[in-house]
Amino acid sequence: MRKILAAAATLGLAGLGVIVPATAAQASAACDTAWRNAASGYFYAYDYDSCSGTLGLDDDNDANWSDTSGSFQSGDNDDAQSILHKGTSGMAVKVYRHASYGGGHTCLKKSEYYMDDLTGHTYTDGSGVNVSISSHKWVWESDCGKFLNS
Amino acid sequence: MRRAFVSACAAALIVTFTAAGCTTSTSERPGPAQPQRDTAAKSSRSEGRELTDAERVLVQRAEQLLIKECMEGEGFKYWVGPLPTVDDLKGGGYVLTDADWAKRHGYGSRLEEKLQDAQRSDPNHAYANGLPQKERVRYGKTLEGGPSGGMLTAELPGGGTVQTPRHSCLSKAKEQLYGDFETWFRAEKTTTNLTDLYVPDLLEDKRFVSALKEWSACMREAGHGYADPPEIRAELPELTKGLSPDASHAVEVKLAVDEAVCATKTPLSATAHALDEKYRDELRATYGDAIATYEHMSLAALDRAEDITGDMA
Numbered sequence: 334m335r336k337i338l339a340a341a342a343t344l345g346l347a348g349l350g351v352i353v354p355a356t357a358a359q360a361s362a363a364c365d366t367a368w369r370n371a372a373s374g375y376f377y378a379y380d381y382d383s384c385s386g387t388l389g390l391d392d393d394n395d396a397n398w399s400d401t402s403g404s405f406q407s408g409d410n411d412d413a414q415s416i417l418h419k420g421t422s423g424m425a426v427k428v429y430r431h432a433s434y435g436g437g438h439t440c441l442k443k444s445e446y447y448m449d450d451l452t453g454h455t456y457t458d459g460s461g462v463n464v465s466i467s468s469h470k471w472v473w474e475s476d477c478g479k480f481l482n483s
Numbered sequence: 484m485r486r487a488f489v490s491a492c493a494a495a496l497i498v499t500f501t502a503a504g505c506t507t508s509t510s511e512r513p514g515p516a517q518p519q520r521d522t523a524a525k526s527s528r529s530e531g532r533e534l535t536d537a538e539r540v541l542v543q544r545a546e547q548l549l550i551k552e553c554m555e556g557e558g559f560k561y562w563v564g565p566l567p568t569v570d571d572l573k574g575g576g577y578v579l580t581d582a583d584w585a586k587r588h589g590y591g592s593r594l595e596e597k598l599q600d601a602q603r604s605d606p607n608h609a610y611a612n613g614l615p616q617k618e619r620v621r622y623g624k625t626l627e628g629g630p631s632g633g634m635l636t637a638e639l640p641g642g643g644t645v646q647t648p649r650h651s652c653l654s655k656a657k658e659q660l661y662g663d664f665e666t667w668f669r670a671e672k673t674t675t676n677l678t679d680l681y682v683p684d685l686l687e688d689k690r691f692v693s694a695l696k697e698w699s700a701c702m703r704e705a706g707h708g709y710a711d712p713p714e715i716r717a718e719l720p721e722l723t724k725g726l727s728p729d730a731s732h733a734v735e736v737k738l739a740v741d742e743a744v745c746a747t748k749t750p751l752s753a754t755a756h757a758l759d760e761k762y763r764d765e766l767r768a769t770y771g772d773a774i775a776t777y778e779h780m781s782l783a784a785l786d787r788a789e790d791i792t793g794d795m796a
């Protein structure tokens with residue numbers, strides 16, 4: 334397996350070896366490796382399937398992936414094709430279709446590790462998650478999957 | 484091409500696990516003997532229901548205590564928490580309907596900040612990131628498992644699949660709480676991902692659309708021109724930009740209270756709750772087994788959580 338360390342170095346992610354899958358059989362293996370090397374307490378999003386091409390990592394919320402603040406900026410908007418969760422606490426990461434936590438949403442819970450291909454995943458408004466994430470925040474797990482909660 | 488292959492792979496995994504007995508029904512599954520089966524049976528006799536927020540917090544606390552016990556057994560340090568309060572678990576829905584909550588928290592910005600601080604300052608992160616590389620890998624594998632121990636795959640109702648490792652301190656804690664981790668994982672993934680299937684229809688339901696119009700008119704009377712609650716959330720950062728924390732909170736509270744008051748003064752709250760229940764009930768025809776399993780296992784976990792937090796607290 335070929336490690337593309339240059340990309341990781343450019344992004345300042347020393348030690349994160351991103352493995353480009355040669356075949357689909359390696360798809361999950363690549364995310365497994367990314368997960369194993371990920372820093373605890375962080376949410377990661379990737380430009381491509383199989384946790385390759387890191388767009389950014391965040392232990393914070395980011396209300397707008399298309400602005401110039403936060404861990405995800407401008408070109409990251411509507412770009413993520415796979416995501417990963419390495420929080421050690423019991424929180425989930427809620428990703429949204431629009432900025433300011435608007436539009437449909439979906440959650441990646443701690444126990445779910447990663448989504449190695451967002452194609453086929455849908456937001457609560459029925460639209461697709463792939464190349465469509467515009468904001469994210471950390472939430473309690475029970476905040477996920479409810480239309481009303483008061 | 485690649486996607487087709489991945490889908491086929493996921494399907495094969497599901498078939499394998501189903502053949503091994505991982506259906507969503509607890510009652511008919513032969514499987515290995517479950518020491519907690521008595522409690523599950525006791526709870527399943529009562530009518531199924533979702534846990535209250537206070538009960539969820541208790542179960543979460545018990546889960547953390549079990550994880551701590553497991554991690555310490557493997558030679559690691561582990562800190563329980565952070566844990567939510569009941570107020571933390573409200574406010575994230577489509578519309579606020581609790582004016583008292585809104586008065587205390589607005590749209591919950593301060594609660595979110597508190598959550599952020601708790602997430603960032605979780606001592607477990609610093610501890611794990613400070614371990615030597617080899618131990619850090621073992622920590623991650625012990626806490627959350629790894630692919631070498633086998634992965635469970637669940638298909639989400641709206642499409643896509645999620646995976647989780649079979650063996651870890653996390654899965655062990657859930658196994659102790661819920662009785663059977665595989666069954667719980669599948670039932671939980673199905674039940675907590677049903678919104679994708681009905682919320683788009685609900686939002687277009689003419690009863691909802693009509694109630695929303697009344698809410699919007701009520702808001703206009705209160706001095707806010709919004710067509711729906713998501714519009715307020717989208718505009719909130721702009722509305723509070725450059726304000727002091729106190730002034731920002733005041734703007735948020737005023738809007739949030741008006742939103743909640745208008746929701747209960749007009750038919751919006753009642754209609755949204757009734758339709759939410761109606762649409763979810765309709766999905767029971769397809770997902771009823773998973774929902775029933777989820778509810779019964781949650782109640783069984785609550786019984787155990789009461790014992791665990793009593794013994795280990």
